[in-house]
Amino acid sequence: GNSVTQMEGPVTLSEEAFLTINCTYTATGYPSLFWYVQYPGEGLQLLLKATKADDKGSNKGFEATYRKETTSFHLEKGSVQVSDSAVYFCALTGGFKTIFGAGTRLFVKA
Amino acid sequence: DAGVIQSPRHEVTEMGQEVTLRCKPISGHDYLFWYRQTMMRGLELLIYFNNNVPIDDSGMPEDRFSAKMPNASFSTLKIQPSEPRDSAVYFCASSTTPLAYEQYFGPGTRLTVT
Numbered sequence: 001g002n003s004v005t006q007m008e009g010p011v012t013l014s015e016e017a018f019l020t021i022n023c024t025y026t027a028t029g030y031p032s033l034f035w036y037v038q039y040p041g042e043g044l045q046l047l048l049k050a051t052k053a054d055d056k057g058s059n060k061g062f063e064a065t066y067r068k069e070t071t072s073f074h075l076e077k078g079s080v081q082v083s084d085s086a087v088y089f090c091a092l093t094g095g096f097k098t099i100f101g102a103g104t105r106l107f108v109k110a
Numbered sequence: 111d112a113g114v115i116q117s118p119r120h121e122v123t124e125m126g127q128e129v130t131l132r133c134k135p136i137s138g139h140d141y142l143f144w145y146r147q148t149m150m151r152g153l154e155l156l157i158y159f160n161n162n163v164p165i166d167d168s169g170m171p172e173d174r175f176s177a178k179m180p181n182a183s184f185s186t187l188k189i190q191p192s193e194p195r196d197s198a199v200y201f202c203a204s205s206t207t208p209l210a211y212e213q214y215f216g217p218g219t220r221l222t223v224t
Contacts (some may be wrong), residue, residue: 044203
C-alpha cells in the first residue's frame with residue numbers, strides 16, 4: 001500500500017540556517033505530494049504541493065521537488081526563521097485517501 | 111470566508127461518558143474527513159464523507175465510535191462510552207476535490223478522558 005516516511009525529529013537549527021527535511025514515499029500509480037505545517041495549538045495547513053514528476057512546489061521560501069526516480073519529496077528552505085518553528089508533515093494522495101507521514105518537529109533558535 | 115469550525119476546542123470527561131465532537135466544514139466543500147492525532151500513532155484517518163454520505167469508515171477504531179453528517183454544513187463524531195485511550199486531538203478537515211487534495215483542517219478538539 002501507499003506510505004510516507006519522513007526523517008525523525010526534532011530538528012533544531014539556528015535562525016538563518018539551511019533546512020532540509022527528508023521525505024520518501026511508496027505508492028502505486030502517480031500520486032500527488034504535499035507538505036503540511038502544523039503550528040502549536042492549530043490544525044494542519046497546506047504549505048506546498050506537486051502533482052507530477054519533476055514539479056517543484058514552493059511557498060513562503062520553502063521548496064520541494066517531486067522526484068519519481070528516487071521517490072522523494074524533500075522540503076528545503078534557504079534561511080529559516082524563529083517563526084518557522086512547527087511540525088511539518090509530508091503527505092501523498094492516491095486513490096481516495098491522503099496518507100500523512102509521522103511529522104518532523106522543527107525548532108529554530110534566535 | 112470562515113475556515114473549518116470545530117467545537118468544543120477542549121473536552122474533559124470521565125471514562126464511560128458519551129462525548130460528541132462537532133464540525134462545520136467550509137461552505138461548498140463536498141468532502142469531510144475526521145482524523146485523530148496522538149503522539150504514539152500520529153495522524154490517523156477515521157472516516158470520510160462525500161456529499162454527506164460515509165465513504166470509508168475503515169479507520170474507525172471500534173463500535174464505540176460513530177460519525178454522522180446530516181447535512182452539508184454539519185458533522186458529528188460520537189464516542190460512547192469513552193475510554194482513557196481515546197484521549198487525543200480530533201481534527202475535522204474538508205475539501206472540494208474528489209481525490210482529497212488540499213484538505214483544510216479545523217483547529218481540532220483536544221479530548222481528555224480520565
